[in-house]
Amino acid sequence: MATKYKEKLIGFECTTCKRITYYSKKNKKTIKEKLQLSKFCKFCKKHTPHKETKVK
Secondary structure: OOOOOEEEEEEEEEOOOOOOOEEEEEEEOOOOOOOOOEEOOOOOOEEEEEEEEEOO
């Protein structure tokens, strides 16, 4: 059954330790490119760039 919502769950992966530490939703119809945000990684204990990845 198809959903009526266009938002999909995405994960944000730390670029240094490669762990998914944040989750969010994104409307794939309006935003085509991948997101990259500067977030705090609790494993690295510093602010690092986080890239958008698929949630398994």
